[in-house]
Amino acid sequence: MPQESSHRVVHRVVVVVDENSNPFELGCASEVFGLRRPELGRDLYDFRLCSPEPRTPMRDGFFTLTGVAGLEAADTADTLIVPNRPDVDVPRRPAVLDAIRRAHARGARLVGFCSGAFTLAEAGVLDGRRATAHWQWADAFRARFPAVRLEENVLFVDDGDILTAAGSAAALDLGLHIVRRDHGADVANSVSRRLVFAAHRDGGQRQFVERPVPTAPDESLAPVTAWAQERLDAPLTVADLAARAAVSPATLHRRFRAQLGTTPLAWLTRERLALACRMIERGESRFDLVARRSGLGTAANLRALMRRETGLTPSAYRGRFGPGAARPP
Template sequence: MPNSASPLVVIMAYDQLCTFEFGCAFEVFGLSRPEMGPDWYRCLTAAAEPEPIRAAGGLRLEAAGGLELLDGADTIIIPGWRGPDAVAPPLLLNALRRAHATGIRIVSICGAAFVLAQAGLLAGKRATTHWRHASILASRYPDIVVEGDALYVDEGDILTSAGSAAGLDLCLHIVRKDFGAKAANSVARRLVIAAHRDGGQSQFIERSLPAPSGARLSELLETVQKRIGEKWSLERMAEIAHVSVRTVHRHIYEATGLAPGEWIKRQRIAYARDLLEETTLSVDAVAQNAGFGTTTNFRQHFRTSTGFSPANYRSRFQTHDPVATSSIQNPDTCLELISEI
């Protein structure tokens, strides 16, 4: 049985429930994960309105309880919503307001941002939703800073994700915040998905990878990631891939939605986060291994990206058993060391 002191996640169920978004939340927080120990999440489903709760695909769902379950929650997740024009039940909105007032973390996936907006919980905050509805959210609620291209937005006590599968990214982000990178990586492996996609990454890519040079350029991106501590100019990448600088620039943008310099910076930040969480390397050594050159440069970019100084980030997110090492040659070495924990 789960430890009674472990965090309780309550997933809301409503009529016309979005089964995919619900599945994203339950897959991360509801499945039994004995390898995580007794402090792992507890998870309950709460009915947002009187039953029966019918779900997409002709399914019916029986919840563990009603809105009273929200009072004991640490995190409340609303997985999708009936649509941007659907009015949320007043009892649900009031329950969400009370929960927020007591410090309970509230999470929306996809269209559920409209529920939080109706409750007034997004006023003055940054938020996102499915890209198809982002402009609607922004026009109806001008006091919300809608980031329509973001995969997810973390405002501390309120977190919102973009459409559908972006909910998995946000759920893994929450696991990473609560239990560290090692736990998030473990869950991601079971889900067979990437362990971390930055919240600011573009929601969608207009076109697939270009052909016929796509295979060579995809290998180039893998090479850059594996050797992220090195200097990477467009000219060097073009030479390795045997293509023009313009082709490299276009390929990276089409594949990631980011300019090459921004993509490389985010890879460096992601690797630095892993080193801070999972090793005892000094901040100076992390800066060098992640390719930032100087510690001053690293501190500036890291704080801008995460909101923390490297030292504060490590004190908050470092695992209980970091790898003791004085140097790391490349990201693959780091992953091998971490996997041995």
């Protein structure tokens, strides 16, 4: 992709593809970081694939990848997404591990999707760091890499310059989280709409969500969540949501856990914070007003939640994502 303007080069995301890599995670990275964004009027990333070999057979021989850059492209990455493979007991290529170590040493952001956490750990960059991996490999990971602080019951872990996702679908969650971190909530929502995917599943949600076969009457949460999203500024409670859904609070709690992997109160707080972020991105600088209209109550509460979820104060968030803000390269 070309430069976004004559003054700034777009952040470069490079995916390393190795023998027996999973096509799905490669597709997730391509969809989130690789597509042009005419609806936004600009491209978000300069996206490239690279491989240590000219011909790379993908998982179970589904297809062979050719025509991508050599492994030297990893040395140009601002964000490097490492290989993920189902054969977690097979050592990674030394050349790939060396490329990861070089990227880490020069300050590039590292991302592991699913079994990519094994690749990062084998490279030695996860020692003493937080990470996650697919639940079925948690015991094997912990036995091989005891110095890594594994969090096995979450969708993804953001540990600053190293981020890991638990499984295949969680790669999309982490990808959208990275877009939100880089470009703000509005842009991440735009990307998620194009994907027809949930805009924000919190990384702290558990990995597997029960989805029982629906029974009559329809138990979908869509009507009650849509109703609540139109009234986030109102003093809604879990009891209000339950009354709207015509169920008890306990039943509503079970349905949220089963269908969304979170609690009604946590969902409501997350939606309110997302609304507050959108208001700030669109130019609202009166944080007490933002807090009231998003249902977060006070500017102090807004500040505490934003620092917890985004790592930024409202003022810093406005400086980074508000109108006219210069996006980081």
